[in-house]
Amino acid sequence: MRLYINDLSLSSQFQSPAAFVSNLDDLLRLREGNQVVANCLFCSRDIRLRPVTGGHTFQEAVASTGDKNLIRRVLAWLGKSGPFWDENRQFNADDYFEHSKVDVTDTSLGEAARVLLAGSQANLVSFQSGGFDYKPVSVQHGLPEDVLGTILLDNEWNFANLRRLISSLAPRPVNWDQMLEQAKDRFDFVEFSESSISYLGAEPFSSCVVDRVFELCRVLNEYAELLSIAKGTSERSNEIVTKHFSGEKAWFSDESVTNKRKFSEQMKFNPIGGGDKVSCTWHGKIKSPQYRVHFRWPISHGEKIQVYYIGPKITKS
Template identity: 40%
Template sequence: MQWFINDLSLDGQFDTAESFCTALSELLKLRMEQPLFKEQLFCSRQLGQHLITEKYNLQKTVLQNPNPLFKRQVLEWISKSGPFWDDTREQNENDYFTFQNEAVTEQGLGEASRRTLAGLDTGVFSFIGSRFGFTSTPLSVQHGWREPELDFGIIEISNFWDIQRLKQAIEDEKPEPQSWVEVMAEACSRFNGLIFSPDIKRILQPSPFSRCVSQRIFELLGVLQCLVEESSTQGQLSDKGIELCNQHFVGKKAWFSGSSESEKHNFEHVLTFSDPANNMQKLFCPWHGKIKTPQFRIHFEWPRPSGQREIKVVYIGPKLTKK
């Protein structure tokens, strides 16, 4: 699917620059996490000129943000990297589109309509709060004028305004991995807060591929990624991160646990791994995520050393501490 920013959803509805940047940061994060989405999320070259607050357009609003990385990423996206649908605009003989009597021919909603007519699967992302609301789907776009000879019908465009629903739609678009190589390729692209050992591909290779195991791997790695996201640059967990630990690291049915004292003693050698950030060093990693059938484990460095935000994942494969 190709995605387009719905320009009409930006009409100065935000009270503060901060509130808009918070909403935009969620979309930016998803764009960075999903390489395919990044390639297929189109915006207009004029997006930066759309009004965000009563006084400031998008570009000036972003420049008020105190985070230099955020400013750099957004401005690079909307002014240089795109992709911009203007550069590959779809041609249509009857090139006039409206939404609720508002012309969208030169906007993302218009381009989504043109590409839909060309047989492509499209959708738009809308910011909420504008005079149109944009909290419903699909959006009905009028092609042509509402006159008998110039009315070319209604085009229904899928609309997304909730980041979690958009993320799920993106995941549903992706074919499921069919091999361990594909599993690790997707893991590396999805979980940018995790540092994976290059040995994992070799470790997984002898095991028969399992769709259920691969799904569980992504589920467990997703929790570790969330812990990274809920950490400061020095590795200190936020309140949400602490809650996540209490949910998944504590109790008999916890998804993650440390090896018992006897296992640490008896299996110290096999629970010691090369540091993925420096293969000249070794890491003792008894903490692991659990997969029951078949018995697989994900070993990772925990707790993290002081000042480290990322989590090092050193092993994914069959259980190592079998007696």
């Protein structure tokens, strides 16, 4: 699957360079934190010249911040790593495409349309409020006097949804190792110890367990991300704690005092990065079969949630 950044969605819509950079940073963090996204997110080398405010191009807005780290990150992407679709365009014998009566042959809309016509999967990624906050985006193939067809491109303008989009299109795991690899790709704010699934070695593989593990990790990931962005708790993070960490039907809970004493050693794990063993009594619950996801809790601003155990309920009597 390929994602094409819609260069036409940069159309001077931002009120200031800072407003553009805020939106851009969401995309950069997603790209830098997820190798799957980085590998399939294609752009044009000329996107840096697109207007983002009334008086700034993409590159001018970035430069105007004076933020050396931001400039370095953008240069690493647009000056070096890409990937760039215009360096290896998809061939099409009838190479003319329009959108809303405008020639888009040499834009990402044209390239995404060519890729779809060639039988591969292609989606657009648009910056918000640039005239493309909708889906699908229609592209006409062929000259106006000789229309060959219409291509409908799926489009995403909320960068937070990109990870879920890619995850939903990935093949379902068929073993525990694939579950762990996909979990690492999906959840940027959750870390998994290398031994976290070693306890599943003798257990039969279950797609239902995988789905539940992913759902538990999704909540943990959202909480850690919110804490990182807000530099502390927020209304949404407090809502997650109230909904999923308290009450009789809580998804996550601590062990009882009795279980902590009785199973103390079984709930100590080798830490990520080395050092003394870590006690992880907090866990996410899977009812059928009775499995648990043990993780380090609580966390502070800037920390990831560390998962140390996925397997059968440790305190099972």
